[in-house]
Amino acid sequence: xxxxxxxxxxxxxxxxxxxxxxxxxxxxxxxxxxxxxxxxxxxxxxxxxxxxxxxxxxxxxxxxxxxxxxxxxxxxxxxxxxxxxxxxxxxxxxxxxxxxxxxxxxxxxxxxxxxxxxxxxxxxxxxxxxxxxxxxxxxxxxxxxxxxxxxxxxxxxxxxxxxxxxxxxxxxxxxxxxxxxxxxxxxxxxxxxxxxxxxxxxxxxxxxxxxxxxxxxxxxxxxxxxxxxxxxxxxxxxxxxxxxxxxxxxxxxxxxxxxxxxxxxxxxxxxxxxxxxxxxxxxxxxxxxxxxxxxxxxxxxxxxxxxxxxxxxxxxxxxxxxxxxxxxxxxxxxxxxxxxxxxxxxxxxxxxxxxxxxxxxxxxxxxxxxxxxxxxxxxxxxxxxxxxxxxxxxxxxxxxxx
Amino acid sequence: xxxxxxxxxxxxxxxxxxxxxxxxxxxxxxxxxxxxxxxxxxxxxxxxxxxxxxxxxxxxxxxxxxxxxxxxxxxxxxxxxxxxxxxxxxxxxxxxxxxxxxxxxxxxxxxxxxxxxxxxxxxxxxxxxxxxxxxxxxxxxxxxxxxxxxxxxxxxxxxxxxxxxxxxxxxxxxxxxxxxxxxxx
Numbered sequence: 001x002x003x004x005x006x007x008x009x010x011x012x013x014x015x016x017x018x019x020x021x022x023x024x025x026x027x028x029x030x031x032x033x034x035x036x037x038x039x040x041x042x043x044x045x046x047x048x049x050x051x052x053x054x055x056x057x058x059x060x061x062x063x064x065x066x067x068x069x070x071x072x073x074x075x076x077x078x079x080x081x082x083x084x085x086x087x088x089x090x091x092x093x094x095x096x097x098x099x100x101x102x103x104x105x106x107x108x109x110x111x112x113x114x115x116x117x118x119x120x121x122x123x124x125x126x127x128x129x130x131x132x133x134x135x136x137x138x139x140x141x142x143x144x145x146x147x148x149x150x151x152x153x154x155x156x157x158x159x160x161x162x163x164x165x166x167x168x169x170x171x172x173x174x175x176x177x178x179x180x181x182x183x184x185x186x187x188x189x190x191x192x193x194x195x196x197x198x199x200x201x202x203x204x205x206x207x208x209x210x211x212x213x214x215x216x217x218x219x220x221x222x223x224x225x226x227x228x229x230x231x232x233x234x235x236x237x238x239x240x241x242x243x244x245x246x247x248x249x250x251x252x253x254x255x256x257x258x259x260x261x262x263x264x265x266x267x268x269x270x271x272x273x274x275x276x277x278x279x280x281x282x283x284x285x286x287x288x289x290x291x292x293x294x295x296x297x298x299x300x301x302x303x304x305x306x307x308x309x310x311x312x313x314x315x316x317x318x319x320x321x322x323x324x325x326x327x328x329x330x331x332x333x334x335x336x337x338x339x340x341x342x343x344x345x346x347x348x349x350x351x352x353x354x355x356x357x358x359x360x361x362x363x364x365x366x367x368x369x370x371x372x373x374x375x376x377x378x379x380x381x382x383x384x385x386x387x388x389x390x391x392x393x394x395x396x397x398x399x400x401x402x
Numbered sequence: 403x404x405x406x407x408x409x410x411x412x413x414x415x416x417x418x419x420x421x422x423x424x425x426x427x428x429x430x431x432x433x434x435x436x437x438x439x440x441x442x443x444x445x446x447x448x449x450x451x452x453x454x455x456x457x458x459x460x461x462x463x464x465x466x467x468x469x470x471x472x473x474x475x476x477x478x479x480x481x482x483x484x485x486x487x488x489x490x491x492x493x494x495x496x497x498x499x500x501x502x503x504x505x506x507x508x509x510x511x512x513x514x515x516x517x518x519x520x521x522x523x524x525x526x527x528x529x530x531x532x533x534x535x536x537x538x539x540x541x542x543x544x545x546x547x548x549x550x551x552x553x554x555x556x557x558x559x560x561x562x563x564x565x566x567x568x569x570x571x572x573x574x575x576x577x578x579x580x581x582x583x584x585x586x587x
Contacts, residue, residue, distance in 0.1 A: 270508065278505070
């Protein structure tokens with residue numbers, strides 16, 4: 001145990017991405033993939049505009065959930081004054097720094113909202129929609145979306161830029177200010193993420209409502225970010241970066257958090273299902289009826305087993321969480337299941353009888369994923385891979401987070 | 403001539419006790435006791451020290467398996483009990499739902515699973531630690547009382563194959579012990 005208050009003499013090798021390396025080209029690779037995906041989407045969307053818009057919504061929500069998970073993780077690390085997570089925090093900062101880009105990626109949804117949301121043109125003669133009109137109307141919907149993006153971008157960019165500034169100055173004052181701001185920001189986060197999930201997922205089926213839907217989407221965001229961080233850390237280390245500053249203990253803790261939020265997701269998912277099943281009120285149960293109809297029931301079962309049952313036992317042993325390769329395999333699986341979960345939330349509103357995963361979905365995922373990856377990579381190479389002068393970094397470097 | 407008391411199974415020492423002045427010095431001393439090949443020894447601290455189990459080279463506790471087994475047993479028996487009551491023993495129609503409505507049984511199954519695991523963790527921990535134990539030879543050491551306050555100790559027990567009263571005391575001093583004593587049975 002070295003002195004946990006002394007700043008370590010860090011070997012700068014592997015803490016920044018030098019020009020000319022493959023990782024330095026990540027922004028261009030991501031941009032290329034994104035543009036190719038958009039070209040493919042534009043081609044495939046001919047005559048299938050509604051299918052394209054739904055596929056885009058799935059891809060948008062999937063990558064947005066990772067960025068939002070990153071925002072929460074960074075805020076919580078500051079709110080709890082956590083030492084262990086400092087050396088993985090920067091990667092979450094890069095993930096959340098992509099949030100402003102999602103305002104652009106939202107444009108197709110705003111443009112095609114009339115083909116996604118049945119209430120867009122007005123309630124018609126639907127009495128329930130007439131009652132909900134003060135909330136579910138196009139003007140307020142767009143105003144809310146703008147608010148979410150402004151709040152998320154402001155918090156994310158402010159935290160990311162302060163953290164990057166500390167890399168140079170090493171001022172402790174920055175850490176104290178971010179700590180003080182993290183609590184109020186978490187409250188803003190809770191409201192915006194809850195209402196965003198209501199607007200962009202729950203409102204697809206405007207008769208249906210669930211009071212715990214916000215937390216359901218939130219639990220998926222957290223599964224997404226921890227799976228993403230495990231993969232990001234693992235791939236960076238395999239490429240020769242951050243070897244000395246991220247160790248077995250970080251994998252173990254990230255694995256525990258992935259496990260915890262996977263179980264939390266299952267807890268929320270079952271609770272939502274259980275209450276609706278028990279109460280048996282038609283406008284609530286119809287949502288589950290759609291998802292147990294046709295081959296959708298297979299996907300529901302796959303989620304129960306693949307998003308909870310199998311990973312519950314796979315991620316439980318400490319030996320697996322401390323083995324980077326095995327934990328990365330588990331994280332990749334959880335990302336796949338998280339995508340299946342988003343698909344399961346959105347797509348039954350378009351396809352009645354079962355999933356139709358096709359080229360349009362692949363093209364949309366490539367578009368949004370490519371842009372997300374490009375923005376992440378661009379942010380990644382601008383700063384060191386860890387907060388090199390964070391006052392709690394020495395604590396994080398301890399082999400046992402002592 | 404008084405004969406040896408039968409309450410003292412082996413005359414002589416229980417072991418040697420070394421006191422260290424900080425968690426850090428205890429931590430590094432533990433890793434060297436481990437590397438020296440001692441097997442019957444222990445570390446005593448007022449609070450948990452992260453990673454000490456690795457510095458001591460402790461094997462993984464079997465407790466997790468007991469917890470898993472009891473949790474699964476609890477969950478299974480809860481589900482079976484509810485199945486039996488609802489379909490065999492006292493079948494009632496509730497809210498027009500099927501007799502075997504597994505959804506309704508999940509909360510109880512979950513809770514009894516947690517109960518089984520928790521009982522296994524508490525009582526398994528006590529059993530593996532041989533607790534409750536009303537007395538321990540180390541309690542005869544005056545200095546050892548500080549283990550609940552600010553004292554950090556390593557004890558090497560006499561039945562360790564590598565134990566040697568003089569040699570083990572010398573060894574603890576080499577590791578930085580501020581005080582070393584022999585503890586009698």
